[in-house]
Structures are given as C-alpha cells and as structure tokens.
Amino acid sequence: MLNEAKVFSKEHEIYIKSVKRKKMLIFFTQISILIIFFALWEILAKFKIIDPFLVSQPSRMIKFLIKLYNNGELFKHIFVTCYETIIGFVLGTVIGTIIAIILWWWDFLSKVLEPYLVVLNALPKIALGPIIVFWVGNGKTAIIIIALMISLIVTIISVHTGFKEVDEDKIKLLKTFGASKFQILKYVVLPSSVPTIISALKINVGLSWVGVIVGEFLVAKEGLGFLIIFGGQVAQLDMVMLSIIILSIAAYLMYAFVASLEDKFLGWKN
Amino acid sequence: MIKLKAENISVIYHTLDGETEAIKNLSLEVEEGEFICLVGPSGCGKSTFLNVVAGLIKPSKGKVYIDNEEITKPSNKIGYMFQKDHLFEWRTIYKNIILGLEIQNKLNDENLKKLEYMLDKYGLLSFKNYYPRQLSGGMRQRAALIRTLALNPDILLLDEPLTALDYQTRLVVADDIYKIIKNEGKTVIMVTHDISEAISLSDRVVILSKRPAQIKNILKINFSIKDRTPIKVREAPEFKDYFNIIWKELDIHVE
Ligand SMILES: Nc1ncnc2c1ncn2[C@@H]1O[C@H](COP(=O)(O)OP(=O)(O)OP(=O)(O)O)[C@@H](O)[C@H]1O
Ligand SMILES: [Mg+2]
Numbered sequence: 001m002l003n004e005a006k007v008f009s010k011e012h013e014i015y016i017k018s019v020k021r022k023k024m025l026i027f028f029t030q031i032s033i034l035i036i037f038f039a040l041w042e043i044l045a046k047f048k049i050i051d052p053f054l055v056s057q058p059s060r061m062i063k064f065l066i067k068l069y070n071n072g073e074l075f076k077h078i079f080v081t082c083y084e085t086i087i088g089f090v091l092g093t094v095i096g097t098i099i100a101i102i103l104w105w106w107d108f109l110s111k112v113l114e115p116y117l118v119v120l121n122a123l124p125k126i127a128l129g130p131i132i133v134f135w136v137g138n139g140k141t142a143i144i145i146i147a148l149m150i151s152l153i154v155t156i157i158s159v160h161t162g163f164k165e166v167d168e169d170k171i172k173l174l175k176t177f178g179a180s181k182f183q184i185l186k187y188v189v190l191p192s193s194v195p196t197i198i199s200a201l202k203i204n205v206g207l208s209w210v211g212v213i214v215g216e217f218l219v220a221k222e223g224l225g226f227l228i229i230f231g232g233q234v235a236q237l238d239m240v241m242l243s244i245i246i247l248s249i250a251a252y253l254m255y256a257f258v259a260s261l262e263d264k265f266l267g268w269k270n
Numbered sequence: 271m272i273k274l275k276a277e278n279i280s281v282i283y284h285t286l287d288g289e290t291e292a293i294k295n296l297s298l299e300v301e302e303g304e305f306i307c308l309v310g311p312s313g314c315g316k317s318t319f320l321n322v323v324a325g326l327i328k329p330s331k332g333k334v335y336i337d338n339e340e341i342t343k344p345s346n347k348i349g350y351m352f353q354k355d356h357l358f359e360w361r362t363i364y365k366n367i368i369l370g371l372e373i374q375n376k377l378n379d380e381n382l383k384k385l386e387y388m389l390d391k392y393g394l395l396s397f398k399n400y401y402p403r404q405l406s407g408g409m410r411q412r413a414a415l416i417r418t419l420a421l422n423p424d425i426l427l428l429d430e431p432l433t434a435l436d437y438q439t440r441l442v443v444a445d446d447i448y449k450i451i452k453n454e455g456k457t458v459i460m461v462t463h464d465i466s467e468a469i470s471l472s473d474r475v476v477i478l479s480k481r482p483a484q485i486k487n488i489l490k491i492n493f494s495i496k497d498r499t500p501i502k503v504r505e506a507p508e509f510k511d512y513f514n515i516i517w518k519e520l521d522i523h524v525e
Contacts, residue, residue: 169352176324176350177370177421187373191360268360268401 056237061245064238077243081212081223082250084140088147089208089254093201095148096155103156104163104189105181117157125149125211129218138219146218147211151204158203162196163189194265201258209251224250272338273302273457274323274425279332280482281318292318293329294482302424305451305458307468309516310478310486316461317353319483320427323459324350336425346374349423353430355414357402364389364398367417374421381420388416392446408439415447419454426451428460432467444471444500465520469512470500477519487519 008016038058044050045057052060068074103110128149133142170188179187216225224243231239281293292315300306308316321327323334325344334341336348357366367385371377389395392412402410411431418426431447432440448471451458462468468475475489493506503509 167356169354170356170358172321172326173350173352173356174369174373175326176344176348177373178344178346179373183373187369188358191358194360268403 052237053235054237056241060238061242064242068242077223077227078246078250080140080220081216081225081247082254084143084147084215084223085208085212085250085254088144088211089151089204091144092148092151092155092204092208093197096152096200097159097197099152099156100159100163101185103160104185110160117153121153121157125153126214129214133219138221142219143212143215143223146215147208150211151207154207155200155204158200159193159197162193165196166192195269198258198262198265201261202255205251205255205258209247209254213247271302272299273304273336274298274300274459275335275338276319276323277333277335279319279322279329279334281315281322281327282330283318291482293322294484295332296478296483296485297332298476298485300457300459302457303455304473305448305471306460307472307475308459308461308478309463309465309468309475309520310483311480311520312463314478314481315483316478317429320350320429320459320461324348324427326350346421347424348427349418349421349425350427351414351418351429351431353433355402355410355434357410357413357417359402362399362401363394363405363413366402367413367420369417370421376421385416385420388419392416392450406439407434407436408443411435411443412446415450419450423456425457425459428458430461430463433463440467441501448500465513465516466504466509467500468516469509470503475512475516477516489515 041050041055042058045052045055065074068077103113125146129142129146132145132149136142136145166189170192171184174184174188212223213225213228216223217229220226224247227243228240228247231237231243276296276298279293279296280291283290283292296319298306308319310316318327322329323341325334325341325348328342336345357363358369361369367389368377368382371381371385386395389398392415394409394413394416397405397409402413405413411434415431432443435443444467460468460471469491472491475491476485477487477489478484479486489512491512493503493508495502495506
C-alpha cells in the first residue's frame with residue numbers, strides 16, 4: 001500500500017465497519033458451534049441417549065485430563081509427540097530442500113533419479129515402518145524416521161519442480177552480470193521458490209503428524225499416539241477422545257505457526 | 271573507433287525435432303557511441319543476435335569482438351536489458367537496482383552515490399523502498415534501466431525495452447533513455463518493431479531479412495535539425511522518407 005495520509009469518506013467508514021461486523025459474526029458462530037457440540041455431547045451422554053462407554057463424555061474427559069495432569073504425565077505425552085513431529089518436520093523440509101538443490105545443480109543426476117523418486121513417492125511409506133523399527137529399534141528414532149520419510153520425497157519433488165519453473169530470463173539476466181552458479185541459486189532460484197517451499201511446509205506439517213502418530217501406534221511407550229492406541233486396547237474411550245482433541249489443538253497450532261511464516265516471508269506479495 | 275564487431279555470425283538451434291537456422295553469416299561493425307536499431311520480421315533472429323553479442327549463446331560460426339577482444343562469456347562491458355523488466359518481485363526497487371553491483375561485489379560508496387543520483391534524476395527516489403508491483407510500467411522500465419546502467423557498461427543491448435508501455439509513456443521514456451545514453455556516451459544496439467522509434471533514436475538502422483537473419487540493408491539516419499531529440503525528429507522532413515524506405519525493405523505482408 002502507498003503510505004499516504006488517509007482521510008476516509010463516511011461511506012468508507014461504514015464499509016469498514018460492516019466488514020468488521022461480518023468477521024466478528026463468523027468468529028462467534030464458529031465458537032458457538034464448538035460450544036453447542038460439546039454441550040450436546042455432554043447432555044446426550046448424561047441422559048444415556050448415547051453410550052458414554054462407546055463415545056466418552058466431555059466431563060469424563062476433563063476428569064481424565066486432571067488425573068493425567070496430577071500424575072505429571074499430561075505434558076510428557078504432549079511434549080514427546082510434539083518433539084517427534086517438529087524434528088521430523090524440520091528434518092524432512094531441510095533435507096528435502098537440500099536434496100532438491102543438489103538435483104537442481106546436477107541436472108544429469110536429477111534425470112537419472114527421476115523414476116526412482118516417482119516410485120518412492122507412490123509407495124505408502126508407512127509400509128516401511130516395520131523395517132525401520134527392525135533397523136533402529138523401538139523408540140523415538142524410529143518414529144522420527146517414519147515421519148521424515150513421509151514428508152521427504154514430497155518435499156524433494158515439489159521444491160525441485162519449483163526450482164525448475166524459475167524464469168529462464170531472470171537467470172539469463174544474472175548471467176549477464178557475470179553471476180556464478182551459486183549466486184544464481186542464492187539470488188534467483190531460492191528466493192523465487194520461497195512460495196513453493198512454504199506451501200511444501202504447509203503440506204509437510206500434516207504429513208509429519210500422520211507419520212508420528214502411525215509411528216507411535218507401531219512402537220511407542222509414550223506420546224499421544226500411544227495414549228490413543230493404549231486407550232483403545234483397554235477400552236478407555238475418555239483417554240482416546242481426550243488425546244485426539246489435544247492432538248487436533250497441537251496440529252492446529254503448528255499449522256498456524258507455519259502459515260504465519262507465509263506472511264513474514266511473502267510480505268512483498270501484498 | 272570500432273567498439274563492437276560481429277564477424278560472420280551463424281546460429282543454428284538444435285532440438286530433437288530438428289534444427290532451426292536463426293542467423294546466417296551476419297557481420298556488423300558498431301562505432302563507439304553509436305546508436306544502432308535492429309528491425310526485422312518477428313522470429314527472424316534478433317534476440318538471438320543480442321544473446322550472441324552478450325556472450326549468452328555460442329554462435330555455430332563466427333566471432334564477436336569488443337574492443338578487439340573476443341567474447342566467449344558474458345562481459346561486464348555489456349549491459350543487457352530484456353523485453354520484460356525482470357525486476358525481482360521479492361526485492362524493493364532499491365534492492366533491485368543494486369543487484370548487479372551486489373553480484374560483482376562493487377557496493378562501494380561511490381557507486382551507491384551514483385545510484386542515488388540516478389534514482390533522483392529519473393524520479394524514482396521516493397519509490398526506492400517500494401516493491402516492483404507497486405510501480406507503473408514506465409517506472410519499472412526506468413528502474414530496469416538504472417539497474418543496467420549501475421554497472422556502467424560501455425555497450426547497451428536493448429531488446430524491445432519499451433514494448434510494455436503505452437504509446438505516450440513510450441515516447442517519454444524513449445526520450446529519457448536517449449538523453450541518458452547520449453549523456454553517458456554509450457554504444458547501443460536496440461531491437462524494436464516500431465519503425466518510427468527506430469528512426470527517432472538511431473544513427474543507423476539495420477534491416478534484417480526473414481529467418482535466418484541476414485542484413486538486408488543498413489540505413490544511415492541524418493537529420494538537418496539541431497539538438498536532435500527523439501520527439502523532435504518526428505517532425506523533421508526526412509522522417510517520412512526514412513519511414514517509407516524501411517517499410518518497403520521490411521516487405522510486410524498480412525496474409
Ligand atoms: N532456445 C531455442 N531453441 C530452438 N529454437 C529457438 C530458440 N530460441 C529461438 N529459437 C528460434 O529461432 C528463431 C529466432 O528467434 P528469436 O527469438 O531470435 O527471434 P526474434 O527476431 O527476436 O523474434 P521476435 O521479434 O518475435 O522477438 C525463431 O524461429 C525461434 O523459434
Ligand atoms: Mg525477440
């Protein structure tokens with residue numbers, strides 16, 4: 001926007017107000033839906049219209065939450081899962097981007113590897129879970145590697161595609177300045193791929209959660225995924241439901257964080 | 271003094287489907303300080319020729335010399351301005367125009383002062399922290415010109431630098447660019463589709479044939495009026511004659 005001193009007409013003020021009012025309305029409706037959903041759940045379960053043994057009940061979940069908090073396990077589980085996800089996510093993005101850079105640098109290599117990448121991309125990486133557990137043992141490392149694998153190939157492919165779509169003429173322009181290949185990478189290829197990288201990040205957040213939860217299903221002794229599968233086995237639906245809700249909140253927060261990077265790095269777009 | 275010499279240039283593009291002969295045996299000598307316009311039918315090989323001179327494409331045959339030195343890779347005696355301004359959207363105008371200096375590690379006080387001066391002169395000083403998308407087409411084009419001039423090249427290659435502009439802006443920017451370039455004593459090769467533009471700016475107009483590009487004719491442009499400017503010469507009596515000669519040479523048909 002141009003930084004001019006602004007004096008608005010009456011009509012414009014009314015317009016701004018109505019936009020704001022609409023936003024508020026949407027927000028309150030969203031909150032209301034949430035409240036109504038949980039209230040209905042509670043009431044229906046209370047009057048045994050739905051079976052709390054099968055679907056749990058908000059008040060029981062809160063009781064369970066307090067119990068978990070009191071014996072000090074709540075944050076341990078949340079922390080473990082978030083830790084695994086963040087490490088898997090960051091590694092997937094960083095390693096994927098580095099490999100994409102290597103492929104951009106050596107075109108021959110990228111042509112050679114292309115069919116392998118396509119196959120790896122099509123393969124459901126979860127299928128490799130048992131092998132990884134066999135190799136690195138039962139534990140956090142296995143979970144992180146599963147999460148990493150899920151996001152890695154997608155990152156390589158999408159970021160490398162982004163690199164290849166960079167305007168040839170912009171590269172030519174840099175060459176007329178006498179730029180080296182590294183400078184071309186630094187000044188054009190990477191910055192103009194920032195939007196691609198950020199959208200890869202957004203996809204990776206979701207994928208990393210999938211990887212971590214599946215990994216925890218397979219091997220974990222702690223974490224939200226462990227609580228979910230353990231709760232299911234001992235018929236403790238309070239535990240399962242509560243974990244899923246905590247998981248949704250954590251996943252949402254992480255996504256919101258990544259989305260905020262977009263505003264930060266793509267400021268020039270608006 | 272001969273600044274630039276292209277000697278028997280031929281270019282053939284190879285693709286799997288076949289080969290395209292873009293330039294055939296083209297020779298051209300350009301004097302220091304001369305303003306040359308290349309005109310020719312679309313797709314005849316004009317941009318290809320500029321790419322060869324800039325050292326971006328190796329010709330299949332022939333050689334290019336600048337100050338009697340053979341060109342094999344991009345030289346910093348040459349500044350190349352493309353048809354599109356290619357400002358980097360993620361950099362501010364200021365960051366854009368220092369790009370070349372940054373790459374060549376020449377960000378010293380003297381160069382920056384010169385840039386500041388040029389920004390002021392071309393009316394962009396108060397816009398230097400804006401992003402390209404916040405500027406008009408003409409302003410963007412001027413920014414691209416400053417970016418090219420920042421490296422102080424002796425020779426400017428301009429590939430239809432004004433086509434993105436509307437007619438009025440185009441006249442004004444052409445006038446601007448002409449003054450800047452003449453003030454700084456640059457040698458220029460410019461590609462254009464606009465015959466009037468070619469006449470109003472050039473010392474010589476080089477008319478190219480259909481692909482593969484060969485020189486059909488070279489026309490020396492002289493005006494009897496004093497203090498030549500691109501806008502003024504459009505009124506000159508010779509203007510129409512030059513226009514007709516080039517028009518005939520180009521032999522444009524619409525089929
Ligand atoms: N990289 C390339 N590979 C193969 N053929 C090419 C390539 N670049 C250009 N050509 C062909 O070479 C010919 C000349 O192209 P060039 O871009 O030099 O024309 P031009 O005179 O600049 O055209 P215009 O006036 O439309 O810009 C065209 O027929 C084009 O199809
Ligand atoms: Mg062209």
